[in-house]
Amino acid sequence: MKPIVEIQNLKKYYAINAGLLAKHVGDVKAVDGVSFQIMAGETLGLVGESGCGKSTLGRTILRLEEPTAGKVLYDGENIVKWNKGQLKGMRRGMQMIFQDPQSSLDPRMTAGDSIGEALLVHGMSDDKARRESIGELLKSVGLEPEHAERYPHEFSGGQKQRIGIARALAVNPRLIVADEPVSALDVSVQAQILNLLMDLQRDRGLAFLFIAHDLSVIYHVSNRTAVMYLGKIVEIGDKTEIIRHPLHPYTEALLSAVPCADPRKRQKPILLKGEVPSPAAPPPGCRFHTRCPRATPMCKEQEPALIPESPHRSVACHLIK
Numbered sequence: 001m002k003p004i005v006e007i008q009n010l011k012k013y014y015a016i017n018a019g020l021l022a023k024h025v026g027d028v029k030a031v032d033g034v035s036f037q038i039m040a041g042e043t044l045g046l047v048g049e050s051g052c053g054k055s056t057l058g059r060t061i062l063r064l065e066e067p068t069a070g071k072v073l074y075d076g077e078n079i080v081k082w083n084k085g086q087l088k089g090m091r092r093g094m095q096m097i098f099q100d101p102q103s104s105l106d107p108r109m110t111a112g113d114s115i116g117e118a119l120l121v122h123g124m125s126d127d128k129a130r131r132e133s134i135g136e137l138l139k140s141v142g143l144e145p146e147h148a149e150r151y152p153h154e155f156s157g158g159q160k161q162r163i164g165i166a167r168a169l170a171v172n173p174r175l176i177v178a179d180e181p182v183s184a185l186d187v188s189v190q191a192q193i194l195n196l197l198m199d200l201q202r203d204r205g206l207a208f209l210f211i212a213h214d215l216s217v218i219y220h221v222s223n224r225t226a227v228m229y230l231g232k233i234v235e236i237g238d239k240t241e242i243i244r245h246p247l248h249p250y251t252e253a254l255l256s257a258v259p260c261a262d263p264r265k266r267q268k269p270i271l272l273k274g275e276v277p278s279p280a281a282p283p284p285g286c287r288f289h290t291r292c293p294r295a296t297p298m299c300k301e302q303e304p305a306l307i308p309e310s311p312h313r314s315v316a317c318h319l320i321k
Contacts, residue, residue, distance in 0.1 A: 002076065003037035004175050004207050005061065005094070010034045010070035012053075012060045016280060028280045030056040032231035033070070035306070038175060043201065043208040045222030045239065047215055047254065051276060053231045054211045055099070058177040061209070062094055063087055092122060095168040099180040101160035105152040111138070111163045112148030118170040137166040141196060158189035165196065175207045182217065194221055215258050219243055224312075227251045230287040231279055233306055237313030247315045249292050286318065294319055 011034075013027035030053045038044050046054050059065045061072055063079060071078045079090055098104035105114055112134045124130050135145030141162040152160055161181060168176050178197065182190040198221060200206060212218050218225055219239055226236040227250065235248040246252045253270040272291040277283050283290050289299040298318050306316040 001039060003039050003073075004075070006037045006071075006073040006076075007061065008035050008071040008073065010057070010060060010072065011068045012056055012065055013068040026280055028278075029231050029282060030279055031060060031067075032279075032282070034228075034231075034233055036226060036233065036236060038207050038209060040174065040207055041201070041205050042224065043210050043222045045218035045225045046209060046211045046228060047213060047218045047225060048228035049213060049254075049276065051279070052228045053279070054213075054228055055179050057228070058096070058179050058209060058211050062096055062177055063090075064096070088122075092171045093173055094175045094177070095171065095173040097161075097164050097168050097176060097178045097181045100184050101157060101164050102152070102184075104164055105160060107152050109151075110148060111143075111150055111152070111155070114163060115148070115167045115170055118167060122171050133170070134166075137169055138163075140169065140200070141166045142192075156189075157185050158193060161185060161193055162196070165193075165200070169200065169204070172204075173206070175209070177209045177211070179211045180213070181210075183212065183214070190217070197221065215243070215254055227254065230277060230282055232287060232316065234288065234317070235313070235315045236306070237310070241310070241313055247309060247313070247320055248288075248317050249294055249319070250288050286316075 010031055012031040013029050015024055016026040016028060017023060018025045034057060036044065046057070048054050056065060060067050067080055072080050074090055074093065079087065082090065115134050115137055116130050119130050119133055124133065134148050138145055138147055143159065143162055155163065182193050185193060194217065201208065210218065210221055222239050224237060225239040225242050226233050227248065229250050235242060235251045242251060243255065246255055253272050256267055256270040274291050277287065277290055285301045286299040286304050289295040292299065296318065302318070304316045304318050306314050308314045309320055
């Protein structure tokens with residue numbers, strides 16, 4: 001089976017300019033050589049702490065940010081080189097759910113207008129057919145057709161995110177990049193939105209790149225999990241293998257911080273020393289070595305490759321034998 005999307009050595013750098021002449025003095029390496037695949041109907045969970053490059057990666061895959069280097073293969077075609085006309089067709093296949101439902105909706109547009117805009121752009125000019133489609137989309141996310149006439153300020157946070165989901169579904173995409181879609185919501189609403197996304201995936205055969213900083217959320221929704229640190233993937237594979245037996249020290253630290261209701265299963269959190277290095281000046285060798293409790297001289301000098309450790313797992317760590 002061919003993947004829907006395949007990322008090959010994708011990079012996104014932001015130039016640092018200084019002085020009166022705006023001389024280029026360096027780059028912020030937000031995404032630095034990331035590779036993975038997403039198959040039809042699966043959810044790849046992408047986890048990591050704030051600032052590691054997760055959201056930038058998601059936006060770069062969709063060409064909302066222009067990549068610095070690398071390939072994004074959609075059905076085998078490298079969309080990095082596509083023009084605006086070609087990208088318009090690709091947008092039908094890949095959509096995004098944004099993190100903040102408040103800022104992602106235009107306050108001057110009704111819910112129906114926000115959803116219907118995508119339909120209009122992609123050729124549905126008949127007003128009656130568009131209104132019917134908007135009503136069906138609202139019902140599919142747990143809202144009512146009459147909600148189409150309301151403005152964003154008339155909805156709760158959870159309802160706004162449902163509108164954002166309906167907007168992403170409007171053009172029948174195959175892949176949705178969900179950028180922390182529940183992090184801005186109350187805990188009581190998060191489960192409703194997560195279950196809605198899983199139901200929609202089952203009913204529509206969707207694939208997801210699900211971005212989050214909460215491993216418990218990732219475990220609930222994903223089939224595979226990728227752990228990101230300072231612009232690079234450090235571990236990727238089957239979610240159950242990673243949760244039960246993490247191999248990379250950074251993954252271990254993330255898992256140790258997940259709250260556990262059963263006191264018999266609680267483990268002492270691993271406290272990482274120091275701050276996350278700047279992506280403008282990443283350390284040599286393994287990028288995690290400045291905070292890793294088990295770092296060796298090799299870790300400080302040689303960057304580890306992301307290599308398979310089992311049929312369903314790859315890890316970038318010199319300590320794995």
